[in-house]
Amino acid sequence: MELWRRIEAGSPLLIDVPHAGTYLPPDMAARLTPEALALPDTDWHVDRLFSFAERIGAGFLAATHSRYVIDLNRDPEGRLLYPGSDNTELVPLTRFDWQPIYQDGQAPDNAEVAQRIETFWKPYHERLRADIDAIVKRFGHCILLDGHSIPHSVPRFFKGRLPDLNLGTDEGKSAAPKFSDAAWNVLDGQSLFSCVRDGRFTGGHITRHYGRPEQGVHALQIEIVQDAYMDEAQPRDFAQEKAQNVILILERMAEALLAVRP
Numbered sequence: 589m590e591l592w593r594r595i596e597a598g599s600p601l602l603i604d605v606p607h608a609g610t611y612l613p614p615d616m617a618a619r620l621t622p623e624a625l626a627l628p629d630t631d632w633h634v635d636r637l638f639s640f641a642e643r644i645g646a647g648f649l650a651a652t653h654s655r656y657v658i659d660l661n662r663d664p665e666g667r668l669l670y671p672g673s674d675n676t677e678l679v680p681l682t683r684f685d686w687q688p689i690y691q692d693g694q695a696p697d698n699a700e701v702a703q704r705i706e707t708f709w710k711p712y713h714e715r716l717r718a719d720i721d722a723i724v725k726r727f728g729h730c731i732l733l734d735g736h737s738i739p740h741s742v743p744r745f746f747k748g749r750l751p752d753l754n755l756g757t758d759e760g761k762s763a764a765p766k767f768s769d770a771a772w773n774v775l776d777g778q779s780l781f782s783c784v785r786d787g788r789f790t791g792g793h794i795t796r797h798y799g800r801p802e803q804g805v806h807a808l809q810i811e812i813v814q815d816a817y818m819d820e821a822q823p824r825d826f827a828q829e830k831a832q833n834v835i836l837i838l839e840r841m842a843e844a845l846l847a848v849r850p
Contacts, residue, residue: 589613590652591711593635594719597647600727601846602719603638604794605650605735606660606712607631616657619694621687627654629684631737632814632823637831638735640839644846646733647719651712656680656689658704660712661734661792669792679704684742720798720805729804729850731767733842734794737812739820746788752781752816753837756791756809762799763806770848771808774841780833781816804850810838 589611608631617625641648651660662669662678676682679701680689690696696704723730740749753775757768768785775783791799791809799807814820817831 591708592652592715593648593650594715595642595646595648597719597723597726598645599647599846600723600729601645601731601733601842602647602649602723603641603733603735603842604716605631605635605638605648606794607651607655607736608633608635609651609653609655611653612657613653619690620656621689621691623687624656624683624689627656628823629655629680630823631655631735632818633826633831634735634737634812636826637737637812637817637835637838638842640835640842644839644842646842646846647723649716649719653708658708660709661736661794663793663797664705664709678709684739684744686744716794716798724804729806731763731845731848732794732798732805732807733845734792734807734809735812735838736789736792736809737814737817740813740815750811750813751784751787752813753783753834754787754789754809754811754813755783755785756789756795756811757786757807758791758796758799759786762791762795762801763808764801764850766848766850767806767845768808770844771810771841774837774844778837781837806850808845810841 610627635650658679681695720730757763772785789811795807795809817834818827
């Protein structure tokens, strides 16, 4: 199984989707609980929300493996994304509902985690880094849009319901204001969905690590509440009609980012 699906960029925009993959190597799948095998914490169908990428010339990189194999949006040294809050691990041991991912005695040890970093994490980030560098060399700058989704309510991480569309820019540090403003103006200018900038989700490892405006790399994270585009009770079913409004907003946001000249 390839580690990613990729479209080469024909513009400064690169769309990255690290958590929509559902593949589990058989040896790992055999160790998971029956509930975890349903992959409830997947960013369901986010890759399909960006199906317009090739048409507008955007690069695209989407992981094929489940985040239960390894979380590509976490620091490989284990540094916490949100100190003081509940955080899931680089190789998650519990689901978003606090329940175990692995059967008793089957959780990976430190040596296995290190091997997963070498086998899965590093190759993906080497590919991402190479794509970013190639875009900067060709166009002078790169816009990295990191796509995610989450159920509308996850008490482990936040109280109540999340806004539908959550834009993260590491509190303004991962992208120049003209890029973050361009994306935000699209979100804030529509009336179908609630939205927030740098709220509960300010950007994960990918946004924070690669976003270097002074080096011409502008990174933004978009976290989308799943019931805005799908039926959370039937997560494997993709409802194109329901998703269409979100897709149109994401496409307008992508085009607005491409219109910005640094």
